[in-house]
Amino acid sequence: MKRHNGKSALVTGGGRGIGEAIVLQLAHEGANVAINYLSEQEKDSAELVREKVEALGQRAITIQADVGKKQQVDEMIQQVQNEFGQIDILVNNAGIAPFEPFMKLTEETWDRTYDTNVKSIFLCSQAVAKGMIERKSGKIINIASTASLMVTSPVIPHYISSKAAAHQLTKALAIELGKHNINVNAVGPSTIDTDMCKDFLSDQAIYEQEVEANPMKRLGTAKQIADSVVFLASEEAMQINGHLLMVDGGLTVKAAQPEDHMEH
């Protein structure tokens, strides 16, 4: 018996990277999945993910929407509900990490980062929670980061602080929605080799430092993040609420080593 048979899920930013892996693992476990994406040039990628879900025997739709804009979020949620009847699992995965150093950081980048990484959790969770409260059932999972707990390298203050906010928002929503039998949790990946990190990781020396700094001496994978999401969305995790599940090889529990302070 698949863990998410008959369930409907919405994954924001589900057309590539970690989001794609989450979509596919949820579908693998029997869920129908709505795949949100933002950019017109990424439409083909989202459509490809839809085809992969259908090949697994599940239903899928793709929806273009900016998760930082209330009207677009509300229309997206309505569209998913029209298609699937309801949303049982919401994964707030969409995120950006523009590599702008602090002294060059613009107000536009600050706002766009917070709209995408934090405000989206508020907008999508509020819109989806209405139906979840009526049914007294639901799972919300936010994709946080090691940056939720520590100042990661390279230092991008807007991203790091937005992920700390996502962590606190997870806890606040867990308290607020728990009484309605809605679990709100987060997953915290360390560096994963997706488009978000490809420039950074294409430098072989940085790649090797990332591997060396991790207690497991390897990078994590998008599928490992997806497996944790699938677990948190399952009935086996029904008493887990307000938790940040780090999937980071132990990076955030490791004391800093002298070599970690070497210049990149």
Ligand code: NAP
């Ligand atoms: P990615 O490959 O760059 O993908 C980002 C996804 O977010 C894309 O699907 C993109 O849509 C979507 N997106 C961006 N802005 C959006 C908006 N305003 N509205 C709707 N969708 C939007 O990144 P990733 O590595 O998979 O990251 C996924 C999540 O994991 C993010 O929250 C990120 O912060 C977190 N994370 C990543 C890492 C890592 O090392 N990769 C580590 C820790 C946490 P389009 O395809 O249309 O552009």
